[in-house]
Amino acid sequence: MEILDLGARALAEAVQSGALSATAVLEAYWAHIQATEPQVRAFLHLDVERARARALAIDQAPSHLRRTWPLAGVPVAVKDNIVTEGMPTTAGSRILEGWRSPYTATVVARLEAAGAVVLGKTNLDEFAMGSSTEYSAYHPTVNPWDPKRVPGGSSGGSAAAVAAGMAAVALGSDTGGSIRQPAAYCGVVGLKPTYGRVSRYGLIAFASSLDQIGPIARSVEDAALALGVLAGLDPKDATSVPEPVPDYVAAIDELPSAVRIGVPEEYFGEGIDPAVREVVSAALRRMEAQGATLVPIPMPHTAYAIAAYYLIAPAEASSNLARYDGIRFGFRAGAPDLVRLYEETRARGFGVEVKRRILLGTHVLSAGYYDAYYLQAQRVRTLIRGDFERAFQVVDVVATPTTPDLPFPLGSRSEDPLRMYLSDVFTVTANLAGLPAVSVPAGFVDGLPVGLQLIGPAFSEAELLRTARLVERVAPRMRWPWQQGREGAEAR
């Protein structure tokens, strides 16, 4: 049995039963990371000693306890905008270089309480602002399927780590597609839960009304397993919701028999790479053959989504990033007076994309512009929510391509922010409407993965994941990057 080939659920079951020790799992992963990470560069920080101590503690725990841990011994990676006591947290920014949080995010505490072993912190676009992980202040991450291409972003490190077999599950955060887009580019499953489903306490805020933490995993089943651990009310997050948490793994046990899938033509039209469209359409046709009904639905306000998103998200970001002032923590530039201290600290601590969004957001909220920009964007948000509400009166889920294109070559878009922003075109609507959405691998084009996105009604994660399993079922199989050249092994 190849440890690396086991999914999170299989690993956890093996550790729960004692068939595998957490230490053996960790060492297998560690050996693989040492061989793979120098090419992929998915991590900003790895802490094998901390992980070894955790694995040992799991192995030494009484077996009756270990059997109750749903992620017993599962190696996980955490996006570096989620704070962890005892490890650095940089958010991919120079301004937090060397900063160590004195507290741990709720999601990380929940993972560890469920028996997961945290390996380290993964790379991201600075403050999660970007779609390629090239805006990391530290280094880019490459796509495990093609090292000349980007892994997507901003959770590129997490998606690449899972796709490269360096973590069984990883945490990402999604403000406008930052889990789903890199999941699609890296051929893994990425779930953005309903807004309020998972605590944001300890997530370094980008745009508070849009941000949501979610799992990135090799399979829908593993994503469901992780979501069950992450979801639930957190008294430290006033926007988290007391909605009961179902057993997602049990809920996806059966495939849906007659799911009604809404297909909005706005998401299949102009600007989409025909090869991507073909892969997604083919997957939908195969689902139809399995009993699903495809229903064309209108999403008339989709065209305004990107504009609204790029007003609301920078507005909130400009406010959320005000605390990086060099006074209490992180990087501080030497300066002769207070104003210069602020200016120099922020000029040198933030990267170009972050500054661009702070400027944009500050402008959006300025006296005289607020109504025309921010309030107008909020109105669009309401209209987009209305599009979905109407759709969910006739369908169970909405299906779209996750991205309009294939993973692009490193460096090809970093000088063209508008083009970069457009790669979020299919994902931002779920954030604006606060709805759960998942990207599932649907197939490949020239060896590059293509993701299919499913969006469901609020708190319908169980149904959404069940439909996602159907996508998984009909998608063509392929070997994982680390299995390439190996006989007999295949992905999924």
Place this chain on the structure above:
Amino acid sequence: MTAGPRYEVIIGLEVHVELKTRTKLFCGCENRFGAPPNTLTCPVCLGLPGVLPVLNREAVAMAARAGLALGCTVREHSRFDRKQYFYPDLPKGYQISQYDHPLCEHGQLRLYDGQGQYRKTVRIRRIHLEEDAGKLNHLGERLSDATGSLVDLNRAGVPLIEIVSEPDLRSGEEARWYLNALRATLAYLDVSDLRMEEGSMRCDANISLRPLDFTGSLADLPRVEVKNLNSVRNVERAIEYEVRRQAAQLSQGLGIERETRGFDDASGRTYSQRSKEEAHDYRYFPEPDLPPLVLTTEQITAWRDSLPSLPDAVREDLTAAGIDPRTVEVVVQDPAAVAYLWAAAQDYGRAEAVANWMLADLARLLNAHRRSYRDCPVPPAELANLLRLIDRGTLSGRMAKEVLEVMFVKGVTAEAAVAQLGVSQISDVDHLRPVVEAVIAEQPKVVADWRAGKEKAIGFLVGQVMKRTAGQANPELVNRLLREVLARQAHPLP
């Protein structure tokens, strides 16, 4: 042509009051004054990356009750907003406040002058809930030559209410009445320490002069805001200075600039801090980390129904009890004094006498020992006992003052204090008569003077009796006995 005022003074006040909740507004840190710097902090009130605010319901209840006591409507739907600016005492770079959906609106406050006369009603525009900032401690004598600044975030996140009046005030004196009335109302609710010198109550004054021929909207008048006034007296002084300054500007044909000014305590002057051009754009927007604040009608009604007696009602009760209006006006400011008065009056019977003693002697002792009616060492029942000792003639008024001081300082009963001082007044006729007779016998010349019409001579005789009784005789009684004995000697009984 008469040189009367050609302007009307328009004043609105913004008063910040710290609520004395157990914990801060958005985290579990203790809300307390005077702890060592930065010891009452956590990741949330330090504004560390990743933290989120959680609203303190106790603060909401206090703010809503304050609003109801001030006659406001409490909104069932209100909202928090971010007010954004950079300053080292503001950890997140924004203050969580309420902008266009404040918790309370449309209140009013009745003003009384120092004579207890009703003068006017001032409208309250709004009351909103917000978090306080931290404090900067500058190293060095003055800010201008400070060698450094230390940030103390103990106060960051402490709940505040900001009470904004309509521009209904017309003078510094009215501002003083307003602040007294406001402070009294909040004191009855027991929601704040209300100490201006410790910063738990702070006042900004908006002052403009309206030319009598100006017919436009008040909002269009150039307004000067004087910030951070730290006593009622300074509010009055700052307003008076600012009115003179603006009037002088106008009379010289100069305009008034819209600006923010500070007040210098030593010189009594205001000085420019920030012009209109430098004014902040706070870029308010709804706080996305907090859901809208929704209150039920039942909750608001329950708060309204549980309000305590408020100053206006108490003022009526005290006046009805026969207390002088000026005394009422002093007592009514302090709910603990009112409670003390009622308790002592119930025991003793005459509210007015109790009030007089409280105002004169007890107030002096409380002041001198920095105590309040809340922790007064002389309980109301003991003040009543003391007053009864005077009535019975056991103590003279002057002795009673000494006795009260001992009661206060040593925390003993009236009787114990009398015993300790050995001052019990001799009011026993049988005990005094022989002394009186002896003095008369020894002073034939003085007696003769008195009989000859020298009324003053009796005073000398009283003095002699007092001397022989070591000052403990009841002087009124001695006076009466002397006249009795002398009269009997002049007209001996058959």
